[in-house]
Amino acid sequence: MKTIKDIAEEAEVSTGTVDRVIHDRPGVSKKTKEKIRKLLDKYDFERNILASTLALKKKYSIATLIPTYKSKTDFWYEPHKGLKFAFQEIKNYGVKAYRFYFDLLDHESYKNALNQILELNPDGVVFAPFFYNTSLDFVEKLNSRNIAYVCINIDIEATGHLSFIGQDSFQSGYLCGKLLDISTERKQHLAIILSKKDIDNHHAIAARVDGFMNYFEQRKIKRIIKKVYVEKFGLSEVGAILSNGLMKDDCIKGFFVPSSASYILAKFLDSMDMTDIHIVGFDAHQYNLDYLRKGSIDFLIDQNPFEQGYVGVKILFEYLLLKKLPKLKYSSPMIIVTKENIDHFKVASAVEFLV
Amino acid sequence: MKTIKDIAEEAEVSTGTVDRVIHDRPGVSKKTKEKIRKLLDKYDFERNILASTLALKKKYSIATLIPTYKSKTDFWYEPHKGLKFAFQEIKNYGVKAYRFYFDLLDHESYKNALNQILELNPDGVVFAPFFYNTSLDFVEKLNSRNIAYVCINIDIEATGHLSFIGQDSFQSGYLCGKLLDISTERKQHLAIILSKKDIDNHHAIAARVDGFMNYFEQRKIKRIIKKVYVEKFGLSEVGAILSNGLMKDDCIKGFFVPSSASYILAKFLDSMDMTDIHIVGFDAHQYNLDYLRKGSIDFLIDQNPFEQGYVGVKILFEYLLLKKLPKLKYSSPMIIVTKENIDHFKVASAVEFLV
DNA sequence: CTGAAAGCGCTTACAG
DNA sequence: CTGAAAGCGCTTACAG
Structure with missing residues (x-):
């Protein structure tokens, strides 16, 4: 695996210049640019994301909003766990999590949370769009500010959303x-x-x-x-x-x-x-x-609600950090649970790693 | 989030000393050790894994062995994808992957692969232990060399294995x-x-x-x-x-x-x-x-075979890098698939992120 | 248009 | 027992 330094040496330029080419930043002559491009191609260069995020001190903020859960047995405890787990995984990448919750029976609490999110002005939002019209207003504001958002569990079908994760x-x-x-x-x-x-x-x-x-x-x-x-x-x-x-x-x-x-x-x-x-x-x-x-x-x-939270955050993260555009829709699975597989319907990859 | 530098300043020591305490390395007086421990606790210090792995140039090698697949429709294509995907995720952490395959119908090809793995002498192995007695021999050799291993799909129930991922x-x-x-x-x-x-x-x-x-x-x-x-x-x-x-x-x-x-x-x-x-x-x-x-x-x-490969590598990785001991057994799910959920039984978190 | 230097947070070999 | 310094690979503000 070649590093930027290796490429720079072979091209007889500084690492800064190689970095500029990698990110298509301006200020490099056509000639050197091409020379470097060739080497990058030749060695199939992939930059080290660890070093990159470390140097790039950019901080991302992601806000989330889902209903509160009263106990661990509630439906919404699972998406909550998924959110937490995803944030845990990416915390070293400069992502700051702002988790908001609202009361399903209280429209006002939902509105309040949305306002708090707008005030925070995060880089991205993951939320479950209950209360259709209120959500639509919110989404328009996000759009006008160019804030990326992902819907989980409920599809709002508004323009501008990055992705939806939920069941058919x-x-x-x-x-x-x-x-x-x-x-x-x-x-x-x-x-x-x-x-x-x-x-x-x-x-x-x-x-x-x-x-x-x-x-x-x-x-x-x-x-x-x-x-x-x-x-x-x-x-x-x-x-x-x-x-x-x-x-x-x-x-x-x-x-x-x-x-x-x-x-x-x-x-x-x-x-x-x-x-x-x-x-x-x-x-x-x-x-x-x-x-x-x-x-x-x-x-x-x-429908693996854990995953809805987890995937929501992961998608947004990869979009913000790696510019990776997700699919418009991720279908949550339809998991058939019956007495005979009641202890064996959960997927280990998501659940078991939780610290 | 406090950094080692912050802690060092407050404790009026160097960052090297803080690092020694964090990793329980010898050569720190009881007094300074305690002072630092307190601050670590106070601020709930968690080290930045990115920076850590970057500085720690240690390379890990992981060998995997599963049956070959002839086409994408084969059962073993899925674990293969899981392995690849996991390696992709962790490649920046200094993990080098060595993927071996064998022919299910050819005992010799299995033995050959095992020998190649022993020659490679990796830090860890993830494999599907077909051919019981041959596998048992192999495992003994791994044990004597202190190489960690994880079994997927088939349980060998030998001592020394880190974990098994498969169905009941x-x-x-x-x-x-x-x-x-x-x-x-x-x-x-x-x-x-x-x-x-x-x-x-x-x-x-x-x-x-x-x-x-x-x-x-x-x-x-x-x-x-x-x-x-x-x-x-x-x-x-x-x-x-x-x-x-x-x-x-x-x-x-x-x-x-x-x-x-x-x-x-x-x-x-x-x-x-x-x-x-x-x-x-x-x-x-x-x-x-x-x-x-x-x-x-x-x-x-x-049984979500993708996950068997994925989780196998992830477990081993976390064990090698973070010293996290996995559970002895991860139950693969029993996913009921029928005509009516045939397009909706796969879990997005594992499959959809594949590049 | 380009390079030298400093820095991200952590680790280690070396010197004292 | 402890610190200063160099380095992991990448990025950027600054100088020329």
């Missing part, structure tokens, strides 16, 4: 269709439980439901599928609806829960000793996993 | 039991197809079969499960056996293929227009994926 909701619903279909007999009825105000991301939930229905339509499978609405996805609400005649239509043997709250349904059914009901839901957080392990939930679709 | 075969077979069970009706018969000489890792295959059978035993599910043996897992061999009366017992509607060759069975059944047969197998390489997409294979269990 329609397809994941489609997958749930298959799993619930093979978990039940064709003559049994199915139901989808929907919450009227799904704060977290109703676009995604609608798309999951569409995908689910599409599975049966496309494959021309005739099944009775009921949509059940609850005001709020709580134990009492779910219990009230289900006790109230619905389960008397006792052919309902399978439930699809397009939000991450399937454990609540499982809890209710368990309390009623209804053990022959099948449930397919989303997100492998601890509450859901407990019921999966018990057998009350059949399948969960996980 | 029994449990993955158990998972296949569940998947084939729910894909078929209880009254239908099942079969397991085994090759008499499974070069690649018969231990693992036996464990998968045990796990598969155990699923039904443990849950007291009574099903007829036949074991079918072929001399070699080729299209004609499989065809001969299945045509030969076996399928006349036409209740066999589900096959478990504990090797990675399920596409061969799928190909045969397709050619026979037997479309109502269900197959569960291993490894999401291209041949298998093609039949999964067609619907001829129901489920594949993937």
Whole structure:
């Protein structure tokens, strides 16, 4: 591996001049430039990033914004870990992390965080764009200031974003269709439980439901599928609806829960000793996993939320530091979790290295 | 973030002395040592790894050995990519990679590679220990020379290994039991197809079969499960056996293929227009994926082989450079792949960053 | 247009 | 036991 010094010696110039050529900085005569280029090519020169970042004292600031988590079992604890882990990895590269959090139920806290980020004026932003219109305003401001940003979990589809990391909701619903279909007999009825105000991301939930229905339509499978609405996805609400005649239509043997709250349904059914009901839901957080392990939930679709945080930061970092343009979209995986692989669905490369 | 210089100034010593304390090198009086330790603690000092590796001109050599791949669709292409990717990431840290390959069908080529590695005398080795006894000999030599090594894909369970990265075969077979069970009706018969000489890792295959059978035993599910043996897992061999009366017992509607060759069975059944047969197998390489997409294979269990290569090198690197002791075992995930998530089962963090 | 020099933060061989 | 100095490979402000 040749160094800048080697090249400089062979070209009979100073290292400063070689550096200028490498970075296409002006102030080098055409002749020397070409001489140096040739040598660079000849030796397949790659600069030592370590030495480069060390000398280049440039500091980058990256701001992140995701919902708060109350405990380690929350969904958003995982992206949080991913962010932290990525920052840990790159901290020696002069990247300063500013992590912000907001309350999912509090629009104001979201606005506040966005304002703080704008005040900070970072080089890049990684965030989960809840509250569509507010996010759109924010993004416009970022654009006008030329601040790069990456969306995770939720796609805002605005112009100017560097990349989005999240799941294809329609397809994941489609997958749930298959799993619930093979978990039940064709003559049994199915139901989808929907919450009227799904704060977290109703676009995604609608798309999951569409995908689910599409599975049966496309494959021309005739099944009775009921949509059940609850005001709020709580134990009492779910219990009230289900006790109230619905389960008397006792052919309902399978439930699809397009939000991450399937454990609540499982809890209710368990309390009623209804053990022959099948449930397919989303997100492998601890509450859901407990019921999966018990057998009350059949399948969960996980999207590796850790990775959404991790990849978000890594993409931004490589863009800022190495000018590497990422893909516009990184599809989060649709990881099928069931009782039999419950301890083996996580990928070591991301999780295990965490210090 | 404080630097060594900052600490040195505050302690009124030279940076060299601080460095000695940080690395517990001898030649510092108890008194100054304590003074410096306190400051280090106070400021939560973490040394800049970039600067450290740059100054520390130490070079590490890591040798790797895995089977060759003939095309990008081969199973072993993925670990190969993982190795390459990991080396790419750490190349600036003074790590020199020596990648060796051997022919799965040629014991001699394996021995040759091992000898070359011993001659090279690297600081660490990452390898897939095929050919048990030969590997055991090799490992003993590594131990006597104090060379660290990591096993991937296959566990050799010898003393002295730093870590193993691979799947829990029994449990993955158990998972296949569940998947084939729910894909078929209880009254239908099942079969397991085994090759008499499974070069690649018969231990693992036996464990998968045990796990598969155990699923039904443990849950007291009574099903007829036949074991079918072929001399070699080729299209004609499989065809001969299945045509030969076996399928006349036409209740066999589900096959478990504990090797990675399920596409061969799928190909045969397709050619026979037997479309109502269900197959569960291993490894999401291209041949298998093609039949999964067609619907001829129901489920594949993937183990993220990319990651086995990647994590193997990363573990060794962190051990050599940062003295970080890894876990003895990293469980590869059991990724359930089916037609509906076939384009969404890979994890972005590992695959997408590949240059 | 070009070079010499200083510096990024850490490490080490040498001198005392 | 301790410090001053040189160096890892790259970058940049300054001088010419």
